[in-house]
Amino acid sequence: MRLLNLLKIAFKAIVLNKLRTLLTMLGIIIGVASVIAMLAIGEGSKESIRATISSMGSNMITIRPGTDDRGPARGSGGDVQTLTLEDYEEIKEQASLLSYITPVVNSGGQVINSSNNWPSTIYGVNPDYLNIKVVDLQSGSMFTNAEVKSASKVVLLGQTVVDNVFPDGEEPVGKMIRFNNIPFKVIGVLEKKGENTFGQDQDDVVIAPYTTVQKRILAIDHLNQIMASAVSEDDAPNAVIEVTSILRAQHKLLDSDDDFTVRSMEELISTFSSTSEMLTILLVAVASISLLIGGIGIMNIMYVSVKERTKEIGLRMAVGGKGADILMQFLIEAILISITGGVLGVVLGLGATVFIEKFLSWPTSIAMYSIVISFAVCAVTGIFFGWYPAKKAAALDPITALRYE
Structure with a gap:
């Protein structure tokens, strides 16, 4: 079968089960939206911290x-x-x-x-x-x-x-x-x-x-x-070293611990940014659980779909359909569900980010890479969780499939 025909068949199967497909997508939608919103909050907080500290004097x-x-x-x-x-x-x-x-x-x-x-x-x-x-x-x-x-x-x-x-x-x-x-x-x-x-x-x-x-x-x-x-801001690290050296000589501390602390704003920015990054990673990890649940939902629904369409699979194979065609048919269906859920998740995530910034007054910054990563994860999720059910469908014996009730 040509790829276009496989896409049509997969799309038709999805449309015939709208509610079931939407419920299957929910995990992906929520997961993608959560990841985008959490990354936006993390990036926004880092930018806000940098701007605030810089406003106190970046040098x-x-x-x-x-x-x-x-x-x-x-x-x-x-x-x-x-x-x-x-x-x-x-x-x-x-x-x-x-x-x-x-x-x-x-x-x-x-x-x-x-x-x-x-x-x-x-x-x-x-x-x-x-x-x-x-x-x-x-x-x-x-x-x-x-x-x-x-x-x-x-x-x-x-x-x-x-x-x-x-x-x-x-x-x-x-x-x-x-x-x-x-x-x-x-x-x-x-x-x-x-x-x-x-x-x-x-x-x-x-x-x-x-x-x-x-x-x-x-x-x-x-x-x-x-x-x-x-x-200048670039000279700040060397200025810290210079001041430390002057004070160590002034306090006669050449062979002992310092009794003072010298800090630049860049160090402060780096410290708070690292903390913010750790929190962002933690939040994204929690949000990614929804993507895992969504992937399991796709695998589950694809198993159900294979069971429901066993006769259809047997008929296609009986009239000359190859195992690779059946495999691609169900794999494309899983990928379509995953990517469609990803698109809806991106829209929901962008909307949630705007809501958070406007009504909760939290600083946010939408990073393009978060959207790209979300789409990539959705495609990988569709392939990973759709592969096994599709492979099971492709491995069905045509005669056994035609007899299936």
Whole structure:
């Protein structure tokens, strides 16, 4: 038989049993849709993580005291005191791959304006901070190095703080506020950045000269961390090595463990992306179970089809049909069921992805390879699970088949 005739016969057999065929396809449809949706969520989360971290400064390098990754501190300085202003000065003087660098000290407290107050965190930095964090000013100006040197009581406010301590829409610049009962003059408002992927409000901050926070709020002489920006994103790994070498020499740690941690944003992106990939693989593996169930359903229905059409098979073989033709007939039928289910699954998967992004507000990104892989898996599923029933049909004895009731 020609291939076209085999396709017609297979299509006719499928059409004659619409409901049974649709139920058989369900496993494939759900499996393909799940795989596409899970991969879209995984890719979307990776892109969102990369974009969020890059928005905080793709070239940014953080130096923290201690050897474990403690994350961004929001307390009053912590117990580890291995970073000093001398470390900052040495890095600033010796590092050739850094474009900006700032000490960082921070403390939690209440921002107060008249009867309005808001719990926030004050970060003590120098004027390089805005360039490192890639933050613009909405109004006002950044404090100067002279104001840092004199420990001036001036601050910049994030938009969340402004909204809560100036609820009537009053212009904050030029006004006086208090942080833990210490008066500060507002000289600027930071541009709104919103929440990052980790749910942290990037606008819930107060920025002041690090000398002011050290002397007037914390009464310390060490640093909570040092932040810097590499000359370029490509230079960030070498900048990490350079800073590590400078600090090891400064701390006289040539033959002992480091008492500090240096991290680049690329490392952070890589860490979170790896975690996201592992979760995506796990989700896809779970979703792929539906494809396996769908394949078993195809094998089952093809066995039923062979049994129902045993006489038809015997008749075809009696009038000259070859075993290879019978094999191809049932194999094509299985592949058609599988691929049709795959097409419907792709449509459902794309629809589910749009729904997830629009109504659940989860970041998604549809990868073309997920669609290609889905089609390939469907074809392989049809061949793999349709082969044995088709082979059984091709191996039937024509005389026995004609006598079958």
